[in-house]
Amino acid sequence: MLHVNDTEKIIFDAAQKVFTIKGFSGATMDDISKEANVNKAALHYYYRSKEKLFELVFQKNYHVILDKSRNILETTDNIEEIIKKLNNMYFDTLSEHPYLANCILNEYTTNSDRVLGLITSNGSVNFSILRLLALVRVKIFKGKTDFEYSLNLMLNIISVNIFPFLIRPILINLFKMNDVRFNSIMNNRKIYLTDFLSKHLQ
Amino acid sequence: MLHVNDTEKIIFDAAQKVFTIKGFSGATMDDISKEANVNKAALHYYYRSKEKLFELVFQKNYHVILDKSRNILETTDNIEEIIKKLNNMYFDTLSEHPYLANCILNEYTTNSDRVLGLITSNGSVNFSILRLLALVRVKIFKGKTDFEYSLNLMLNIISVNIFPFLIRPILINLFKMNDVRFNSIMNNRKIYLTDFLSKHLQ
DNA sequence: GTCTATAGCGGGATAGAC
DNA sequence: GTCTATCCCGCTATAGAC
Numbered sequence: 293m294l295h296v297n298d299t300e301k302i303i304f305d306a307a308q309k310v311f312t313i314k315g316f317s318g319a320t321m322d323d324i325s326k327e328a329n330v331n332k333a334a335l336h337y338y339y340r341s342k343e344k345l346f347e348l349v350f351q352k353n354y355h356v357i358l359d360k361s362r363n364i365l366e367t368t369d370n371i372e373e374i375i376k377k378l379n380n381m382y383f384d385t386l387s388e389h390p391y392l393a394n395c396i397l398n399e400y401t402t403n404s405d406r407v408l409g410l411i412t413s414n415g416s417v418n419f420s421i422l423r424l425l426a427l428v429r430v431k432i433f434k435g436k437t438d439f440e441y442s443l444n445l446m447l448n449i450i451s452v453n454i455f456p457f458l459i460r461p462i463l464i465n466l467f468k469m470n471d472v473r474f475n476s477i478m479n480n481r482k483i484y485l486t487d488f489l490s491k492h493l494q
Numbered sequence: 495m496l497h498v499n500d501t502e503k504i505i506f507d508a509a510q511k512v513f514t515i516k517g518f519s520g521a522t523m524d525d526i527s528k529e530a531n532v533n534k535a536a537l538h539y540y541y542r543s544k545e546k547l548f549e550l551v552f553q554k555n556y557h558v559i560l561d562k563s564r565n566i567l568e569t570t571d572n573i574e575e576i577i578k579k580l581n582n583m584y585f586d587t588l589s590e591h592p593y594l595a596n597c598i599l600n601e602y603t604t605n606s607d608r609v610l611g612l613i614t615s616n617g618s619v620n621f622s623i624l625r626l627l628a629l630v631r632v633k634i635f636k637g638k639t640d641f642e643y644s645l646n647l648m649l650n651i652i653s654v655n656i657f658p659f660l661i662r663p664i665l666i667n668l669f670k671m672n673d674v675r676f677n678s679i680m681n682n683r684k685i686y687l688t689d690f691l692s693k694h695l696q
Numbered sequence: 697g698t699c700t701a702t703a704g705c706g707g708g709a710t711a712g713a714c
Numbered sequence: 715g716t717c718t719a720t721c722c723c724g725c726t727a728t729a730g731a732c
Contacts, residue, residue, distance in 0.1 A: 299715080299716090313603070313604070314604050314605075315517070315519070315520075315600070315603075315604045316520075317517070317519040317520040318517075318518075318519040318520075318604045318605065320706085320707060320708085321707070321708060321709090322706090322707070322708095330716085331716060331717055331718090332707095332708090332709095332717095333709090333710080333716070333717065333718085334715080334716065334717085335708095336708080336709060336710075337715070337716080338715095340709095341708080341709075342707095342708065342709090391603065394599070394600075394603040397596070397599070397600075397660060397661065398517070398596075398599075398600050398603060398604060400661075400663045400664055401515070401517075401593065401596040401600060401660075401663060402515070402516050402517045402520045402600060403516075403520065404663050404667075408667055411667075422668065440679060440682060440683075441686075443679070444683055444686050444687075444690075447654070447657070447658050447683075448654050448690065450657070451653040451654045451656075451657035451658065452649070452650050452653045452654065454653075454657065455649070455652070455653035455656065455657045455660075456649050456653065458599060458603075458657075458660070459599065459602075461602045461603060461606050462602055465606075465610060465613075466624065477642060477645070480642060481642075481646055481649075484643075484646050485646075488646075488650065488694065491693060491694065492690065492693065501697080501698090522724085522725065522726090523725075523726065523727090524724090524725075524726095532698090533698060533699055533700090534699095534726090534727095535698075535699065535700085535727085535728080536697080536698065536699085538726080538727060538728075539697070539698080540697095542727095543726080543727075544725095544726065544727090
């Protein structure tokens with residue numbers, strides 16, 4: 293049974309933190325064991341290998357945003373409402389896990405083989421993104437428009453929400469801001485985005 | 495003097511290809527030497543170390559898009575014209591170098607120390623992004639609006655252009671498309687985007 | 697300037713004591 | 715279940731022959 297100080301859980305959380313920031317090949321088992329304050333051998337005891345541990349972390353990260361998106365699209369009908377909820381959800385999730393999007397993207401780019409293997413082995417993941425697009429077509433366009441047009445709109449919604457968080461380290465360095473200032477700008481941006489995106493639905 | 499088959503140039507091109515896709519820690523000197531069909535020792539002979547070689551590749555990648563953006567903003571006055579040119583430029587550049595944006599982003603995230611060192615040692619880079627934002631404020635808003643509002647617009651323009659290329663591997667896998675189809679969708683998207691973004695300038 | 701051989705080390709993984 | 719010690723591979727880097 294898991295309790296708060298369970299070593300297994302401590303290791304997983306540390307691994308998530310380290311892998312998410314440094315990526316699979318950038319992170320070392322030593323980094324993780326130091327972050328978790330546990331012996332390096334314990335990592336292998338609980339998770340067998342670096343690969344296995346990474347897979348679990350990646351799967352979890354991958355589902356965080358995806359499940360929330362799907363939930364919004366499945367329980368909301370009004371278009372403006374969907375966009376507003378998505379804006380809020382992206383802001384909340386990415387403020388809480390600043391490197392989550394980078395992690396997913398980074399592994400997709402630098403090691404697509406490993407990641408594609410993980411995802412195709414779990415059919416529900418791909419399914420849910422395709423479902424997301426299908427829902428956009430049905431809910432926003434009532435099925436009246438073509439694939440490319442729906443895709444373009446979906447890409448715009450996701451782009452303006454996620455991209456600024458992806459380049460967060462660049463923006464913070466460039467404008468010499470701290471985390472508080474960055475979050476404040478992104479928080480104001482939520483309302484701006486809802487307005488920006490709604491304009492295109494009339 | 496450099497000629498076409500110069501070993502030094504062959505190595506650099508191979509390094510660019512490998513580093514850009516696999517990232518610094520994911521790539522090995524062996525990968526690069528095989529890609530270049532050159533002996534591994536030659537890499538050290540010409541570029542001393544993996545770090546030095548990477549720095550040169552990164553600097554070059556970093557300047558590709560930045561210099562083009564700056565050029566557009568410095569030589570164009572009409573707002574619609576600027577956006578149209580930026581859309582075309584992003585499409586052309588990222589179609590030709592599909593992993594360029596991922597490379598810059600990946601290193602910023604996984605190893606910000608190395609990259610920030612590179613960039614701050616070369617003042618002109620930071621300068622040119624700040625200049626880009628300043629130009630947006632002056633050219634698009636005639637200096638009449640505040641920092642956050644200008645930043646938001648600039649973020650939107652960059653987001654909708656770059657993000658789809660960042661998630662290119664995801665899109666290609668998800669919709670089972672090939673490179674030709676992907677490029678075709680992105681090419682159509684250029685016109686769509688010019689229209690999409692122009693709506694917000696009235 | 698190009699190659700082979702090898703030094704040297706960092707990092708993943710395991711054996712075995714406790 | 716937790717620790718120390720250690721194995722061993724893969725990778726960067728260099729020495730030295732040609």
